[in-house]
Amino acid sequence: MRQEIKKYIQESLQEIIQKENLGKFSALEFQVFYPPQEKFGDLTTNVALILASKLPLSSLDLAQKIKNELEVKIKSEKIKKIEIVKPGYINFFYTQKYWQEKVTIINKQGEKFGDSKINYDKFINNEFISANPTGPLHLGNGRGGYWGDVLSNVWKTTGAQVVNEYYINDAGEQILKLGHSVLKDKEAVYQGGYIDKLNKKIPSNIKNDYQKIGKWAAQEILKKEIKPVIKDKMNINIDSWISEKNEIIKNGWREKALQILREKKLTYQQDGAEWFQSSQFGDEKDRVLIKKDGSKTYFASDCGYVFYKINQGYNYLVEIWGADHHGYIQRFQAVAKALGFQGKIKFIITQLVRLIENGEEVKMSKRKGNVIYIEDLINKVGSDVVRFFFLMRSVNTHLDFDLKLAQEKSNQNPVYYIQYVLARSHSISEKIKKINLEKDELDLSLLQHDKEIALIKQIYRLPEVLKEISENLEVHRLTHYAISLADYFHSFYEVCKIIDEKNIPLTQARYELVLATENVLKKTLKILGIKRIKKM
């Protein structure tokens, strides 16, 4: 509906310009948006405010002219009032009928409501978590994981093809360190319960070989600590596990990538090492590919990995990384460009998760083994609560997680508030089964209460919310949307008695609205990966 109004306004402007002979005007960026308060209508535009400064007219005069034109164009059964307010806003008020009909539309589409094809042309590689296989997943991994998972769901409902990918760094120095750690020799680095467990299970045939132990331990950790936690505890589906060692190196992607860089004369020798001229592509300095000792850097593997991605045919790469990797963005972009990638790359940097206990930050260190793992947290407060909590905040902010508070509040947090809507709606359905409702007499024009109309407006917005998220990648908007949906429902529920055996037509109409709300909320929760319950 925003696009529609925008079009009308543009047409009106053209006519005003012609009639008044105001000369040329450039295509101005004006917005049609939802007003901050209900009294300002359903939609509003700032077109007059923006344009007036360029024309010999006051913004109120211009608004009036636009309004006159619009009133000719727009049908009155859709919009009942166009209003001009103070500095020059033009507010649009839709008719009740317009909104009432939306209930039918939503229920006809059922669980497909919200689906679209707007991103049909995107083939997305969505890489997230990608934690080193040297220990269990921590809270930061959880944050990126949930974010990536929901982002993927949003894209899928909007028509994109998405591959969720986890890159396993199983080839580098850290695997040797892991070997030492499991052996508990002098060069041990990692500590913690999982290391102790592995130490007791070292296979006898590799007993003193830290290299082999490292490889073995990485496999064990991946198999027992990472994959099951992602799948069963976090409820995240990874489509593609890419091993640095077995895919990128053994299958030659790394070598091919280096070869191409050399062919393009983008590498050079200096101080006995081979460098990539990443500074030519916006990086702050060049990067080493092959070290003086002949071994290849982690970045060399990354070049191979980028080359691998390009060759899968993706036209959109998404990299969800922790804040400690942000310095990597430029060189990643540089190598993608150097290797000829034409598509879009988006980086999502998730700021750190801090654990707070008794008002103070708990310093965590993987090496010291005093880390709270995502699995521990899920076991303590429940999967849905962790997921929702992490998804409520913008990834740009540091997330303070108060463990105690999370546990105390698990009985009165937003997840339950939202699920309570489904519980209420389910129990209404149960009661309504006992009443005889004749479907063909459905009369939605009976939905006239402010709370009813407000609720319809809110549930009808889901497709637009999904569209916005697919563009700006701000997943936390969806949790906020779910909360506000629950707000509107509970508020409606309190004021509008749904079942009234003396007034069957109204009961029917209101029940239809309850079902529509349930539909939209279920869809929202499905995308968020939160359980949909029937009873509380």
Place this chain on the structure above:
RNA sequence: GCCCCUGUAGUUCAAUGGAUAGAACACCGGCCUUCUAAGCCGGAUAUCUAGGUUCGAUUCCUAGCAGGGGUACCA
């Protein structure tokens, strides 16, 4: 030094450059003989500082202050 993120209510967080800055928790006061009170309704409290751009700034720009992260021939 340089780069990135953040600074909003007592606390944790919202707010595509727009109208009276929203929630939640905590605090105060109402609402259950009627569909689940895990709910609803009402109240008090906030944009780090100084400039700038704009009809209009929490949002953009500059400088400062404060917190976090990064700055390897580590991964």
